Amino acid sequence: MKTYRCSTQRNQPNGSIVCVLLLGLILPNYIVAAENSTVVAEESSEFVLDELFMELDNVTAIATHTKMNIDFVPGMVTVLHGEDLERQGIHRMTEALNTVPGIEVMISNDGSSHIVMRGIGRSFRSGKIKMLVNGHAMNVAVNAASSVEAIPLQLIERIEIIRGPGSAIYGEYAYAGVINVILRDDKSAFYIGSHHNKHTFGGTLSNSDSDSPFKTALNLAIYESAGKQVTAGPDYLKNLNTGAPSDNLFNSISTSPGYSNEVERVFSSALKISYKGYHWDSFFQEQSKGDYFGYQNALPPTVETKTKTVDASSDIGKEFKINENINARLTIGGRYFAMRGRPHTFLPAGFPDKTYGGVFESGVLGSPNYTEYEAHGNIEFNYSGFDDHELMLGLHSTYVDQGDTWARRNVEITDGAIGEVPLQIFRGDKNYLTENNKRKNISVYFQDQWHIIDQLTLTVGGRYDNYFKSGDSFNPRIASVYQLFDNHILKFQLSRAFRPPTFTEMYIRNNIIAEGNDDINPETINTLEGGYIYRKSNSSFYLTAFYSQLNDLISNKNTVIIYQNLENVVSRGLEIELSNKINHRLSYTLNGTLLNVKDSSSDESLPNIANVFGNASLSYIMSKGVSLVVSDQYTGERKREKNDPRDSLDGFHIFNSTINLSNILFKTGSVNFGVKNMFDQKVLHPSNLISFVNNLVPAYQDDLPRPGREFWLNFVYKY
Numbered sequence: 117m118k119t120y121r122c123s124t125q126r127n128q129p130n131g132s133i134v135c136v137l138l139l140g141l142i143l144p145n146y147i148v149a150a151e152n153s154t155v156v157a158e159e160s161s162e163f164v165l166d167e168l169f170m171e172l173d174n175v176t177a178i179a180t181h182t183k184m185n186i187d188f189v190p191g192m193v194t195v196l197h198g199e200d201l202e203r204q205g206i207h208r209m210t211e212a213l214n215t216v217p218g219i220e221v222m223i224s225n226d227g228s229s230h231i232v233m234r235g236i237g238r239s240f241r242s243g244k245i246k247m248l249v250n251g252h253a254m255n256v257a258v259n260a261a262s263s264v265e266a267i268p269l270q271l272i273e274r275i276e277i278i279r280g281p282g283s284a285i286y287g288e289y290a291y292a293g294v295i296n297v298i299l300r301d302d303k304s305a306f307y308i309g310s311h312h313n314k315h316t317f318g319g320t321l322s323n324s325d326s327d328s329p330f331k332t333a334l335n336l337a338i339y340e341s342a343g344k345q346v347t348a349g350p351d352y353l354k355n356l357n358t359g360a361p362s363d364n365l366f367n368s369i370s371t372s373p374g375y376s377n378e379v380e381r382v383f384s385s386a387l388k389i390s391y392k393g394y395h396w397d398s399f400f401q402e403q404s405k406g407d408y409f410g411y412q413n414a415l416p417p418t419v420e421t422k423t424k425t426v427d428a429s430s431d432i433g434k435e436f437k438i439n440e441n442i443n444a445r446l447t448i449g450g451r452y453f454a455m456r457g458r459p460h461t462f463l464p465a466g467f468p469d470k471t472y473g474g475v476f477e478s479g480v481l482g483s484p485n486y487t488e489y490e491a492h493g494n495i496e497f498n499y500s501g502f503d504d505h506e507l508m509l510g511l512h513s514t515y516v517d518q519g520d521t522w523a524r525r526n527v528e529i530t531d532g533a534i535g536e537v538p539l540q541i542f543r544g545d546k547n548y549l550t551e552n553n554k555r556k557n558i559s560v561y562f563q564d565q566w567h568i569i570d571q572l573t574l575t576v577g578g579r580y581d582n583y584f585k586s587g588d589s590f591n592p593r594i595a596s597v598y599q600l601f602d603n604h605i606l607k608f609q610l611s612r613a614f615r616p617p618t619f620t621e622m623y624i625r626n627n628i629i630a631e632g633n634d635d636i637n638p639e640t641i642n643t644l645e646g647g648y649i650y651r652k653s654n655s656s657f658y659l660t661a662f663y664s665q666l667n668d669l670i671s672n673k674n675t676v677i678i679y680q681n682l683e684n685v686v687s688r689g690l691e692i693e694l695s696n697k698i699n700h701r702l703s704y705t706l707n708g709t710l711l712n713v714k715d716s717s718s719d720e721s722l723p724n725i726a727n728v729f730g731n732a733s734l735s736y737i738m739s740k741g742v743s744l745v746v747s748d749q750y751t752g753e754r755k756r757e758k759n760d761p762r763d764s765l766d767g768f769h770i771f772n773s774t775i776n777l778s779n780i781l782f783k784t785g786s787v788n789f790g791v792k793n794m795f796d797q798k799v800l801h802p803s804n805l806i807s808f809v810n811n812l813v814p815a816y817q818d819d820l821p822r823p824g825r826e827f828w829l830n831f832v833y834k835y
Contacts, residue, residue: 174186176189176195178276178278178296179193180565181498181508181563182508187605187651188573188599189597190596190597190609191279191280191595191609191645192278192279192280192607192647192691193279194217194277195274196212197273197274198269198272198273198274198275201269201272202269202788202830202832203743203745203774203776204747204772204774205747205788205790205792205828207268207269207309207830208268208269209266209267209269209272209297210265211269213265213295216277217692217708217730217731218660218691219232219277220232220725222238222801223822225408225409225411225413225803225820226409226410227405227407227408231245231265233245233279233293234292234662234664234687234713235689235711236291236685236687243259243291244291244639245292246286247264247289247295248294248297249264249296249299250296250297250386252431253286253289253492255288257488257490257555258453258486259618259619260618262427263425264295264297266339266380266382266384266403267299267337267401268318268337268382270307270832271299271318271320271335271386272299273298273300275296275297275298277293277296278290278294280293280611280643281293281593281611281612281613281641281643282611282613283579283591283612283614284563284577284579284591284593285561285577286579287579287591288557288581288616290613291639292613299333300320300335301335302333304322305832305833306319306832306835308830309830309831310828310829310830311792311828312345313342313344313345314339314341314342315340316337317337317338318335318336318337318338319335320333320334321334322334330389331388331389331390332388333387333388335385335387336384337383337384338381338383339384340380341378341379341381342379343378343379343380343419344379345823346375346376347374348372348374348376348816348820349816349818350370351370351372351410351415351815352413352414352808352813352814352816353367353372353414354367354370354372355814356808356813358809360809365468369466371414371417371464372414372415375419376406376409376820377406377407377409377418379419379421380405380406381403382401382403382404383400383401385399386399393434393436395434395435396431396433397429399427401427401428402424402427403425403427404421404423404424405421405423408820409815409820412462412480413806413816414461414462414463416460417461420458422457422458422460423456423460425454425456426452426454428452428453429449429451430449431448432448432449433448441501443497443498444496445495445498446496447494449492449493450490450492451488451489451492452487452488453487454487457485457524458483459482459524460482462479462480462482463479463480465477465479466479470533470535478539480526480536481525481526481539482523482524483523483525484523485520485522485523485524486521486549487518487519488519492512492514493513494510494513504566505564507562507565508563508565508577509560509562510561511559511560512558512560513557513558514557514559515555515556516554516556517554518552521547521549522541523542523543523548524539524542525539526539526540542626547625549620549623549632550632553623555584555585555586557583557584558581558582559579559580560579561577561578561580562577562579563575563577564576570599573597574596575593575594575597576592576594577593578592583616585634586638587638589614589616593609594611595607595611596608596609603650603651606646606647606649607645607647608646608647609643609644609645609646610643612641613641614638614639614640614641616638617636617638620632624679629677630679631678633679636670637668637681640667641666641667642665643662643665644662645661646660646662647659654696655697656694656696658691661688661690662687662688662691664687664688665684665685665716666685666686668684669681669682669683669685683715684715685713685714686713686714687711688713689709689710691709692706693705700737701738704733707730707731707732708729709729711726711727713725720758721755723754723755723756723757723758723802724765726753730749731750732747733745733748734747741780742775742778742780743775744774744776745774746771746773746774747772748769748770749770751768753765765819766800770792770797771793771797772790772792773791774788775788775790784833784834785832785833786832787832788831789828789829790828791827791828792826792828793823793826795825796824797824798821799822799824800821800822801820802819803817
């Protein structure tokens with residue numbers, strides 16, 4: 117029996133039978149006419165070359181910190197390639213993640229992206245995904261979130277995704293999964309794109325093709341959105357109907373319906389320098405955005421940027437060989453995060469002032485401002501002196517220091533009631549967050565990859581994290597990969613992960629909807645998963661089954677405003693992937709997810725999560741340099757919360773089509789154009805129930821709409 121440890125095929129654009137029918141409707145008859153034999157021969161040669169390079173394309177170190185083919189790593193790993201995503205007409209990272217089985221991306225009322233992995237992560241500021249850029253962690257302590265999803269896709273070489281716990285290697289926040297964004301550094305390029313009222317331009321400067329040992333790559337990109345692409349329906353103030361005399365007042369002051377405030381500007385840059393084993397990675401991103409449907413679910417009166425976040429990181433490292441059996445990698449670095457904002461209109465002008473009488477003439481205004489500094493270091497040793505074992509030992513330390521933090525608002529809270537004061541800055545006892553918080557963490561992790569026989573590898577490891585104020589956590593992993601026959605692989609993994617409480621959950625105060633608690637435990641998850649892989653040179657099939665127990669989930673739902681460990685949840689499901697390259701012209705990919713996520717105490721399904729969703733797409737090379745990709749993203753029905761009187765949220769399909777022209781108008785350039793949501797389907801993300809005047813009411817009766825049909829055009833020139 118042959119054994120392959122690095123044999124794979126690069127991910128192809130997704131496909132389905134539905135898209136085959138669409139293809140027949142869209143393609144003119146003359147495109148499928150026979151072409152001369154010279155062109156066919158050239159395309160066949162290109163297909164063979166593609167197959168040869170696929171071996172390298174899907175090698176990743178995300179699962180074990182050692183480079184392996186994704187089919188042989190522990191657990192389930194997906195690699196999305198930037199060029200493939202561009203050919204599918206995908207422009208933002210959140211769109212790319214929606215093509216991965218087990219992942220749904222939804223927005224909340226304030227425009228935050230919730231990456232829901234296997235049904236985990238829908239709650240506010242969930243922070244259950246470890247986010248990395250070029251292998252460096254980007255989650256912040258204040259809310260465990262990151263701005264990684266705002267990076268324009270044109271800067272991304274590939275996205276590596278672990279579905280399932282990753283704390284055995286990555287520690288905190290690697291709870292439901294890990295996402296590593298690898299930025300481009302291979303070729304210089306310039307690009308510009310436009311669709312609807314959104315524009316992107318930027319490029320990459322790289323000397324990777326030179327013979328010099330000194331390598332550099334600089335990435336720059338700007339993304340802008342005018343923000344007026346979605347019309348929101350009535351908010352809870354407009355729809356309030358409790359029978360109280362105040363209903364008419366609230367109805368009259370609401371600014372809904374109207375445009376959601378989705379204006380956004382993003383500047384992203386990254387610099388990578390390497391020289392003879394030394395490397396320096398730096399990343400800087402400034403994101404300014406609107407408050408979408410309102411921070412307090414009341415539609416904002418204006419469309420303008422409200423919050424600016426700055427995220428900067430820098431890491432210096434050295435790889436060195438101690439002897440023929442021991443290699444080491446040392447990295448030290450730091451991060452800076454800042455959030456600044458104009459005053460948000462939490463509640464509209466005319467809202468009652470319950471403390472001093474009268475009304476808020478300018479509305480209830482406020483903006484949180486926060487700064488965070490982080491220093492970190494990591495040293496890792498790899499030992500290969502044993503015949504059948506690859507050993508790894510690592511030590512990691514992180515120090516987080518909360519910087520300048522203040523609130524700007526025109527409201528003061530007294531005994532749970534709000535009263536108007538002049539717009540001013542609050543610090544000290546009246547700040548929205550306690551000040552001068554710090555977090556220290558020291559971690560040690562180990563791993564043994566034991567090649568028991570040629571066909572069987574057992575991976576055993578774990579990580580111990582000690583927090584000086586928040587206790588400690590040990591997260592083990594045991595996994596096996598067995599090559600049953602030449603084209604058949606079986607996987608098994610049992611793993612544990614954790615998420616420590618954030619600064620917000622521990623220290624927020626002077627707030628009528630949330631109060632911190634510094635005596636809460638970390639969230640934990642235990643996951644058992646098994647997988648089957650069938651692969652041939654032109655096709656692949658993946659089947660994954662998983663069962664997860666989530667314990668001590670941190671929440672302040674219902675009438676409890678203090679953050680506590682309130683819930684235990686069970687998540688189970690199946691993920692299916694199928695891809696096939698029929699010939700050198702035609703290929704397709706299908707994937708689907710079946711989920712069952714329930715509250716352990718009530719045995720009720722969690723709301724606002726689709727139990728069935730999937731993707732399908734088909735790629736057709738019409739002639740040399742001309743291709744068409746059509747795709748369908750399906751999201752199933754979503755059940756409402758227990759006391760929500762609305763019907764379940766209907767499922768929907770989003771059909772997209774893209775035409776790619778490569779090396780035709782320009783020798784090393786490409787033009788892509790197409791249409792998103794071509795049938796203008798109504799796409800809604802769920803809006804939660806909120807408590808207002810002692811009643812549970814839908815924040816937005818008609819939920820949170822997303823953009824309809826959009827036409828777009830991209831141009832890329834490589835040199």
